[in-house]
Amino acid sequence: MTIRSVTIQGFRSIHHMNLTLSRLNIVSGPNGCGKSNLYKAVRLLHEAANGQLSQAIANEGGIQKIMWAGGHRAGDRSKDPKRMKLAVEMEHYEYQLEIGFPEPLITLFALDPLVKVEGIWLSGYQRRKMSELLERTNQAAFLKNVDEERIAYPMSLTPEESVFGQLSDPHLYPEVSQVRETMKNWRFYHEFSVSGNSPIRVPQVGIRSPVLAHDGTNLAAAFETLRERGNSETLFEVLEKAFPQTQFYVQEMGGRFQMMMQKQGILRPLESAEFSDGTLRFLCLAVALLSPRPPNFMALNEPENSLHPDLLPALAMLIAEASRYTQLWLTTHSNELVEMIKHYSDVQHYQLDQVEGKTVVKGASLIDED
Incomplete structure (x- = not known):
């Protein structure tokens, strides 16, 4: 179940971005342009599936540290500055998660996230009601069960976690469970313990x-x-x-x-x-x-770090070979590595920059930044 596209809105330096993915995807650009923010946003979807959404956000400094802090154009009501949206479209399913701030007058846990909206749909139906498998608003949710019936989830949901981390009796909701298991099995490699x-x-x-x-x-x-x-x-x-x-x-x-x-x-x-x-x-x-045991999807964040340039040809060959079995996402600031990988394989290459604090993509028609 490969990923067709990822949409990120209101996450750190990313105001709004939609990326169409292929088998081997490379995101490059100078330091500070937002490459790692993209990587972390996709990883947050994985952590939500693992029931670790609030802990993952805490590891990043809390909800206030990961929300978009830039400005907004006058009259732009399409994007809520107090809400972050992460969405992924896969071969058979679409998933979307919207997160906001907790109410400070109600709780002292001001750095916890608050899940506002969560949804799953069958792909290819433009998110029509007939294709909806999960509809969550705040702490209430409706799911499609094994008998194709739309039923209210029998328990009140914890506001700071995804449905995925609270789903009991997963056999009753097979398609929701399949989405969860798919996203749980994604793999992310950022830093190896080599001290x-x-x-x-x-x-x-x-x-x-x-x-x-x-x-x-x-x-x-x-x-x-x-x-x-x-x-x-x-x-x-x-x-x-x-x-x-x-x-x-x-x-x-x-x-x-x-x-x-x-x-x-x-x-x-x-x-x-x-x-x-x-x-x-x-x-x-x-x-x-x-x-x-290759996963459906694997992400590497700057794998060339601490490697001598002489190792890059072997790394490029390794990445290209792995993309035959796994959909890959690679962030790098090495243009040399990118060109070496292109010698072995077709690549979807996104080059990033930062303009007035906003992460943007250079000259790619497949990107919707507005």
């Missing part, structure tokens, strides 16, 4: 791990799982391109796994504690992108 005291650098209990953790802490187990069950030929081809005359493998010690590296000219293998930050980061990217 000197990182769990990646010390032996960890090894369990089969077809999915790399968001912070990469199960790297050794995920690497070995990929070697045994996944596309190991591509993995080692990419690693040879990135690190010539170097072999990577997992050492097992009493059930604990550790990444090892044998480099030509060095007489002993190196343990993961001795790897450079860039080496560990590249290994994490390779294992994440070649997962033997």
